[in-house]
Amino acid sequence: MTEGKIDRAASIFGNVISAKDHRKAERSKSKFIRRFGDDSGADHPAVVRKNPYIGDALGVRDIRVGQEEARKVPAEQREEFDREKGVIVGNIRMGFGHYRISMAMASAASALGYVPYWMDLNSFPETTCTKVISAQNDLYSKGSRMSQKSKLFNRLFWEPMNYEGFRKLSYNASDQKNAELMAPVFQNVPKDIPLIGTHVWPAQAAIHGGMKYVVNAIPDNWPMALHLAEGSVHTIQTHQAYQGYRILNGMRGDEVLKPMPADSLVYTGHYVDHELVSNIEEDCRKRLLRKKNGKPMHFLLTIGGAGAQKEIFAGIIRYLLPMVREGRAALYVNVGDYRNVWDQLTSEIRGLKDISVEHFNSWENTENFAAGALDGDVEGIHAFWHENIFQAVYCTNLLMRSCDVLITKPSELSFYPVPKLFIHRIGGHEKWGAIHSAEIGDGTLECQDIPHVIQMLELFMNDPVLLEDMCHNIVRNKEMGIYDGAYEAVKLAMRLKEDRR
Structure with missing residues (x-):
């Protein structure tokens, strides 16, 4: 850990991670460093342009990170960050789900009069961040396809991993360590623009990268430690999930854990496009x-x-x-x-x-x-x-x-x-x-x-x-407001900025 940085893999909402699981998390990060390097000392410029595909429909701007990506954006296409009305939608492509939730957030932000910035951490090929995410995405996609072709693989491995494996606090510890390698992409992004992560990795990486106002939009209705990004405010789509996350239900077997603080978890309703x-x-x-x-x-x-x-x-x-x-x-x-x-x-x-x-x-x-x-x-x-x-x-x-x-x-x-x-x-x-x-x-x-x-x-x-x-x-x-979750998440992100100034 860099001096002064919090080791978020050591404990989660006051629940201490065992030395064994912490070492495992450290090994996971070290493995990725050996494979992809550590670019925390590199200079990654961040440039803004209108999104060529959904820019007109949803008012979306792209954030492109890295020397190669900056060279691809001509000077006349570059825009300045709007630090008053801007809100970043931090996402990854892992299947279509996280992209779709991101579009809902961007749509709601635009409808509310804000400027949505699209930041896909899996689209900056020269960065360690993207290399780490792509490797895990490829593995997940392969597992998904195999689970549909082999009932035995699905029953013995895929279902248990997606249901109980991702539920464990120890899994979150490894993710937090890996997310330290993703933080450099935020190096030149203004830290006072609110960010909504529609996958936990952008939320974790944003916290490690010094972003001040982070909302972590949890996608699933089954509480899993996979989705925790301590330091952010977590949003939930259902009341059932709220209760499960609040007490970190079953995330370390039958152990009664310290609950999430009330100000770390908010029910919003479903994330749906305006x-x-x-x-x-x-x-x-x-x-x-x-x-x-x-x-x-x-x-x-x-x-x-x-x-x-x-x-x-x-x-x-x-x-x-x-x-x-x-x-x-x-x-x-x-x-x-x-x-x-x-x-x-x-x-x-x-x-x-x-x-x-x-x-x-x-x-x-x-x-x-x-x-x-x-x-x-x-x-x-x-x-x-x-x-x-x-x-x-x-x-x-x-x-x-x-x-x-x-x-x-x-x-x-x-x-x-x-x-x-x-x-x-x-x-x-x-x-x-x-x-x-x-x-x-x-x-x-x-x-x-x-x-x-x-x-x-x-x-x-x-x-x-x-x-x-x-x-x-x-x-x-x-x-009843059940489908207002995207609006509420955007309002929450902007309110964090107002309340914490």
Whole structure:
């Protein structure tokens, strides 16, 4: 540790980490130093430019870090940091979930009159920070895919790791040590601009890097020490998770731990984009009207960043194909930036390509389709693929407004205000997203296999009660502020700055 720095791996909210686990955390950091070096002595310039993909839609500016990245931004494109209205959204690409939550924060910040800065710690290739994150991201993506192909691997390793492994305080200690290697990317970022981390690593790195006002937006509904960033204010989407985090429930077996201080944890509600929240009533009204008038029911299938679960989606598409041909259903399929997944689906499912319209790598085409689908009739199957990560993720957000049912695993999309059909999870922690959604009435139970998914599809198609109930619940949930989490997180970040000046 550098002199004067707090060793955040030594204790967590007053709970001392054992010498054995602390040594393990030190070894984890040392391993990454041997592999990628330690650039804490390097000079990493930070430059600002308008985001070329979601800059217009969400008012987002990029923060680019490193000598190479600075050279890529011409002088005429550079902007100054807005130290009064600026708020940084610190994130990483690890799957699509953290990017989507980041977009919700940026959308809310823009709607509230602030300037959102996008800082992806996994996008500065010359830095040790990005190298460390990329290595762990690659490992996680590989595990996600393997868990879908091997039931034995999933049962014996992946589920326990995602459910109990990440829950342990000792895991957080290792992350805190590794995050010390990520701190240098904040070297030239103004320390008085509030930051919202939509993954724990940006929040931890920001604290180590001297950022003064840090909010750590916790994504999951299952309390895990993985998500702790002491020194920040943690935000939570559900009351159940608030209680679990407050007492650090089960994070060291049956031991009763010292709780998190009250000012370190805040319930906000779900992190959702302004564009979706502000149109909830109208979008639900149109869903019910389509059902009443016998229009095709719009299903949206979205494949996550790990590219897993293709087999489940293939079973869904095969079931819906006859109804699509009959004009009873319409289907959106967003494969994100995984073109190979769509190619595999079309090669495996006879007739799929013949009745599909491919909206590929044309953002203008995607935007036009999404806008037209809000009021116009939609038929057939529409496939979406975008090479750019921003477009790949935000495509689902655009399509969500005109879909009747979103078919997804119970991850970050569990918290979105649209009727949802949940397929089998990837990782045990995700199941609590489906449980919460079913309890507040805007999504189904988690369907563990294709036959149960088909059963739920039949209910949506043939019984109006399920869709009607979810739409009414979504409107009621909005009235209670359940979907206001992104607004509240942004307000909290800016309030920290005001209160601590």
